Amino acid sequence: MSPDPKTESFMALAIAQAKAAAQRGEVPVGAVLIHQRRVIACAGNRTLELHDPTAHAEILVIREACQQANSQRLPDFDLYVTLEPCTMCAAAISFARIRRLYIAAEDAKAGAVLNGARFYDQPNCHHAPEIYSGIGESEASRLLKSFFQKRRNVPPDCL
């Protein structure tokens, strides 16, 4: 499915970030950016903590790697993310010229890569990464389901 033998271990790091996000009360999504088989940046969602609706895991690792690279483009970078990116993140991934995108679980509701807007298939998309999906899917999905199940059982004013 993927040309990179380290795929599973990189996705495991992203899943660890998703778990850490859940422990902080954030939606459990994690992302890792790889360059030449080295981990350059990893993050989980931090929208609540940072008071920033753009602080999705993908945006955080892209911004961090761009700072390290002194560039707004990351053409030889591969992104591992535990949930299919939303429209905002799909566009940011394209703007950053990410080379490959590895997705664990699909997101039929808010995903914009394999579902919904299918951003990379649109005629106005200037750059589409190579896409690989399904690596670590069961664990990433389980984390999300468990998180939302627990949240539904908490009175809304405690969230």
Add this chain to the structure above:
Amino acid sequence: MSPDPKTESFMALAIAQAKAAAQRGEVPVGAVLIHQRRVIACAGNRTLELHDPTAHAEILVIREACQQANSQRLPDFDLYVTLEPCTMCAAAISFARIRRLYIAAEDAKAGAVLNGARFYDQPNCHHAPEIYSGIGESEASRLLKSFFQKRRNVPPDCL
């Protein structure tokens, strides 16, 4: 067209931000966020300067206002932007729960509000702002056309 009599003056501020962006060599787009008729944040594109592909004018003002508000949601805020938001920014505007979106010029190529993905019309969009377009359109368009005209006349290795 708009319920707010200050609309033109707020858009003039956004256009001033777009002009300043052009002087820095950035794509000339500006944005202003308003709360209770007060300017809370204003910015022009800074993707080159900040080495950040997400540093569009809209994202910068949303992030700044969220810091001030200590919240990832800005439900009573109105956003003025000189160019129709792209897919990334349209989604961020929705996530932030912006109330009203004032657009100067449409963007037939990369816009995602009135063109392209028409993000706010999609079934998976949880929040759509009220949209008003055309205020300050001619000046905002002129700025962009002039910027790209000059850029085409510069050898690519000087950009």
